Amino acid sequence: MSSDIVVLGGGPGGYAVALRAVTRGQTVTIVESDKVGGTCLHWGCIPSKAMLYVGEVLDTVAHAQRFGLDLAVNGVSVEGIGAFREKVVGNLHKGLAGLLRSRNVEVVEGHGTVADDGRTVLVGDQRVSGNALVVATGSRVRSLPGIDVDGHVVITSDEATRLPRIPRRALVIGSGAVGLEFASLWRSLGAEEVTVVEVLDRIAPLEDPDLSKQLARNYRKRGITTLASARVESVKVEGETARVEIVEGETTRKLIVDTVLVAVGRAPRSDGIGLEELGVVGERGYATVDEWCRTPADGVFAVGDLLAPPALALAHAGFAEGFLVADIIAGAGEPQGGWGGGRGGRGGGWVPIDYAQVPRVTYTSPEVASVGLTEPQARDAGHDVVATQYSLRGNAKGIIHDSDGFVKVVAASDGEVLGVHVIGPHATDLIAEAQLITSWGALPSEVAQLVHPHPTLAEAIGEAHLAAAGTPFHTH
Secondary structure (H helix, E strand, C coil), X not given: CEEEEEEECXXXXXXXXXXXHHHCCCCEEEEECCCCCHHHHHCCHHHHHHHHHHHHHHHHHHCHHHHCCCCCCCCXXXXXHHHHHHHHHHHHHHHHHHHHHHCCCEEEEXXXXXXXXXXXXXXXXXXXXXXXXXXXXXXXXXXXXXXXXXXXXXXXXXXXXXXXCCCCEEEEECCCHHHHHHHHHHHHHCCCEEEEECCCCCCCCCCCHHHHHHHHHHHHHHCEEXXXXXXXXXXXXXXXXXXXXXXXXXXXXXXXXXXXXXXXXXEECCCCCCHHHHCCECHHHCECCXXXXXXXXXXXXECHHXXXXXXXXXXXXXXXXXXXXXXXXXXXXXXCCCCCCCCCCCCCCECCCCHHHCCEEECCCCEEEEEECCHHHHHXXXXXXXXXXXXXXXXXXXXXXXXXXXXXXXXXXXXCEEEEEEEECCHHHHXXXXXXXXXXXXCXXXXXXCCCCCCCCCHHHXXXXXXXXXXCCCCC
16 A cells, blocks of 8 residues: 555544645555544543533532522432543544545554654555655653552543542642643542642643642632642552552651542653664654654654654644644645744745744643743743733623633733733633734734723733733723
């Protein structure tokens, strides 16, 4: 079997290559060992967000008396939540599979390994060859030394997504997006105790410190304990529970929990598929690539979770990488400078992806989202920084949502907006406008001139930039 492009892996990065490439006149074959859509669709982003929506509904009911409704939840069905989750996942998978068929993308099912020519993928006795190869094999959950995952009491996000019970007392190790989201979800579903342990000095350590501080405060109000600068010393499973020791400074805490979630990130899935033999695997198993996602092997590219930081292991980053690679292989456009979304600059060519301009989103309650530089990052980069905040307590929709969140703008004192950081309801939706602001290097005064609809949460973006421009409106 032969085509212009062979894609090894049918997750977000892989199928983005395929769907973009066919619009450029290329023929594409995807080799996928499981189902197209990858971890994001089947085990990560989508199933977890479906369940988080259920948690949001439960939280709304729990506070219904605030707006004059006497409501009660008569029960929570794990099976019913699972059915809702699987319906969402199934609909998206069916749609994606149908889209690939309609675009004449061939999908070969089976475990693929790369042959030594770098252009052929071996699937059993079948050879799938192309003029270019894109490796998009994704990642797997990381483990911690000394903590054995048994899939029942001690679990990873793979098991948490389809856990057949609601934890009563849960420990979450790691406060990245995955750990924070499951902590939020389990508390919403009725967990009595949830504790989050983070070895660094604050939870959500990749976010702006002000967002981390506010999220910790919100979690405390919700009854979620967060322990920063702490480490889990030991986990001993005893039947249906685990005895846990946590070291926090000079203090040792002892907990008995029924669920331990190990959420300490993901590792690239690069071993055992022929990449080492091609010489394209670097430190810690990440693919070695240049700014165009090209590996040292001629005609071989890599996208998605195989890329090392500063690349982001996010589905939408994988989409952008896939678009970029497909355009390069098809010869659509030429390299050029400009803002880095991977979609091509104003001149129509390709540009490398600027990962600072890829939105980071966490679907906790409250939601957290950001784009651009944090305040410390901006200062470390040598900018004379002005940081301003607009509280959602002054926003009509924010008050309706009973939110104490905010929008923070980080700007150069004499120039453009460098970063926007949001915590509050629908923050993950609001950040889309902020991406345009930071990617295009807008001045606070330019954003302040834009008219935002009233009353909306989106007004908070405008209000924050009015304040940053020195012309505050509904700001004390």
